[in-house]
Amino acid sequence: MKVLALILSLTLLIFTHELGHFLFARLFKTRVNRFYLFFNPVFSIIKAKKFKGKWHFLFFNAKTPEEWETDNLPEEDKDNTLWGLGWIPLGGYCDIAGMIDETKKKDDLPKEPQPYEYRSKKPWQRLCIISGGVLVNFISALLIYTCIFAHWGKDDLPLRNATLGYDYHEILIGEGFQNGDIIYYIDGEEMTDLVKTQHKLLLDNPNIVTVMRTVTISDTTETGDSIEVAMRDTSVLVDIAISENLLTKFNPRDTNMLMTVRSPFVVKDFAPGSQARKGGMEPGDSVVSINGEKMNCFSEIAVTLKEHSDDTVTIGFYRNGTLQEARVAVNSGGKIGVFLLEPVKIFKSTHTDYTFLEAIPAGISYGWEQLTSYASSLKILFTPDGYKGLGGFGTLGGLFPETWNWYAFWNITAFLAVILAFMNVIPIPGLDGGHILFTLWEMVTRRKPSDNFLNVAQSIGMILLIALLIIANGNDIIHLLE
Numbered sequence: 001m002k003v004l005a006l007i008l009s010l011t012l013l014i015f016t017h018e019l020g021h022f023l024f025a026r027l028f029k030t031r032v033n034r035f036y037l038f039f040n041p042v043f044s045i046i047k048a049k050k051f052k053g054k055w056h057f058l059f060f061n062a063k064t065p066e067e068w069e070t071d072n073l074p075e076e077d078k079d080n081t082l083w084g085l086g087w088i089p090l091g092g093y094c095d096i097a098g099m100i101d102e103t104k105k106k107d108d109l110p111k112e113p114q115p116y117e118y119r120s121k122k123p124w125q126r127l128c129i130i131s132g133g134v135l136v137n138f139i140s141a142l143l144i145y146t147c148i149f150a151h152w153g154k155d156d157l158p159l160r161n162a163t164l165g166y167d168y169h170e171i172l173i174g175e176g177f178q179n180g181d182i183i184y185y186i187d188g189e190e191m192t193d194l195v196k197t198q199h200k201l202l203l204d205n206p207n208i209v210t211v212m213r214t215v216t217i218s219d220t221t222e223t224g225d226s227i228e229v230a231m232r233d234t235s236v237l238v239d240i241a242i243s244e245n246l247l248t249k250f251n252p253r254d255t256n257m258l259m260t261v262r263s264p265f266v267v268k269d270f271a272p273g274s275q276a277r278k279g280g281m282e283p284g285d286s287v288v289s290i291n292g293e294k295m296n297c298f299s300e301i302a303v304t305l306k307e308h309s310d311d312t313v314t315i316g317f318y319r320n321g322t323l324q325e326a327r328v329a330v331n332s333g334g335k336i337g338v339f340l341l342e343p344v345k346i347f348k349s350t351h352t353d354y355t356f357l358e359a360i361p362a363g364i365s366y367g368w369e370q371l372t373s374y375a376s377s378l379k380i381l382f383t384p385d386g387y388k389g390l391g392g393f394g395t396l397g398g399l400f401p402e403t404w405n406w407y408a409f410w411n412i413t414a415f416l417a418v419i420l421a422f423m424n425v426i427p428i429p430g431l432d433g434g435h436i437l438f439t440l441w442e443m444v445t446r447r448k449p450s451d452n453f454l455n456v457a458q459s460i461g462m463i464l465l466i467a468l469l470i471i472a473n474g475n476d477i478i479h480l481l482e
Contacts, residue, residue, distance in 0.1 A: 005400040007089050009413040014092040020136030021094040024129040031097035031116040032081045040086030047084045051077040100454045123443045130435040134421045141417035146363030153353040155344040164262035167299045171249050176240040181211035198258045209240045262297040266341040274337030279328035289316035306334030370418045430461025
């Protein structure tokens with residue numbers, strides 16, 4: 001299911017990105033020779049082109065017939081685009097006439113620039129064409145967020161409302177945190193949002209973090225010759241001094257797991273063949289013990305279940321306020337086949353419903369917030385081991401849940417659209433950002449880079465991109481084998 005979700009998400013993102021280039025190219029009467037979804041080495045699944053008054057189609061075709069070639073078409077059909085579907089779902093391309101990119105080099109262009117070519121257009125027009133993909137991707141993200149808010153609304157769990165506290169990364173434990181702590185302040189600034197708290201903790205080099213911690217104290221009472229000692233829990237504020245350059249201590253792959261909500265183990269639903277269901281458990285059951293050992297949060301229960309893999313345990317749980325028990329088999333992965341109720345459904349959270357008109361500014365604001373948050377997090381890549389944080393298709397697939405969930409699908413797709421938009425403006429030749437940089441240089445200096453320079457820059461950029469692709473997917477393989 002994760003693979004299907006990833007392919008569908010990438011298909012939407014690739015199509016909208018290339019469509020952005022296409023629409024601006026046609027707006028400025030620039031010829032688009034081919035528009036392809038997915039790559040098509042050796043053969044294409046589908047080819048389609050309109051000429052001589054009707055659409056023509058080819059299926060599983062290796063070579064386009066000569067009568068389809070632009071030079072052999074009537075004058076009124078020369079601007080028509082060949083549409084195609086490749087068989088490798090890893091990308092796509094928009095072959096714009098007169099543009100040096102991954103589809104062609106300098107020698108592939110006519111010796112003299114033609115009026116319908118990209119290189120013949122004014123710099124501001126070329127800037128619009130090359131920025132079109134990024135622009136449409138970001139607009140797509142804003143539109144998706146708007147539709148999500150309009151349909152589902154927005155749930156927020158204030159940081160302090162997670163009353164069981166948080167589980168912390170082992171490096172933060174070494175800094176003085178304890179599982180169950182709730183961060184109240186960072187350098188005196190009040191923290192209310194989990195994501196913003198993690199970013200400030202990791203990226204802003206904080207000095208003092210103030211947490212609310214539950215501690216056990218003893219109350220002593222003297223009665224005649226006897227002394228009674230009663231233990232009780234109380235909450236105190238504790239200041240934690242943070243080491244300098246905390247960011248450099250983390251493996252970049254772990255930076256999104258600084259802290260996680262300690263949530264009760266409440267059953268939402270069951271996986272097919274669930275051992276918990278066979279044992280008599282029902283949705284809404286709240287697990288509080290394993291083999292008689294009391295536990296109050298999922299993280300503790302998950303560790304214990306892992307220790308009893310391929311075994312049978314006695315699970316204690318509350319149902320409608322009554323404590324009950326069930327004997328449940330644990331599989332080899334330490335699972336009992338349940339889906340858990342989300343923390344926002346357990347703790348006191350805020351839910352906001354939006355009309356579509358109200359969702360528009362909310363979606364725009366949230367999309368911009370996601371963009372700036374992602375951009376600031378790239379600081380991680382510039383640490384000594386930053387390259388380890390690069391992830392490939394395995395990492396992207398891991399973002400999606402194991403079972404189909406439309407809310408998760410659209411939320412992740414919108415976030416990937418934000419990432420794609422940002423990554424494509426990085427000024428690396430081969431990416432849109434490289435073309436944007438060269439076009440801006442021309443607009444400022446009034447000197448156009450030569451075709452030879454663009455050809456060399458494109459080749460260097462493609463080498464860099466292939467290297468990054470190898471590193472990113474290599475990291476996924478290494479992470480899988482660890």
